[in-house]
Amino acid sequence: ATMRTLRIAFLSSFALELLATLSVALVAVTIGMRLVHGDMELYDGLVVLVLAPEAYLPLRQVGAQYHAAAEGLAAAEDIFSVLERPLPASGTGRVPAEG
Known part of the structure; x- marks a missing residue:
């Protein structure tokens, strides 16, 4: 589940970044024409042309924040899985044999 969450976060971040980059490129072509x-x-x-990337900065920040939130959720899932493991009963652990 952790890797799936991170993969979705990376793909969505990549898609938002690609959209912002293509939009700035379209503005540059229009300016050139x-x-x-x-x-x-x-x-x-x-x-x-200098200000065009700033217009898409909030879109890029959304992608970065989503990625950070997905990493946090994945870490929380790992922590809760460790916390939910049952503890061994006292005195039932194995003692290493002396050689």
């Missing part, structure tokens, strides 16, 4: 056709000034294009 507008610059080529003379519809936009170079300074304006550079400002938008």
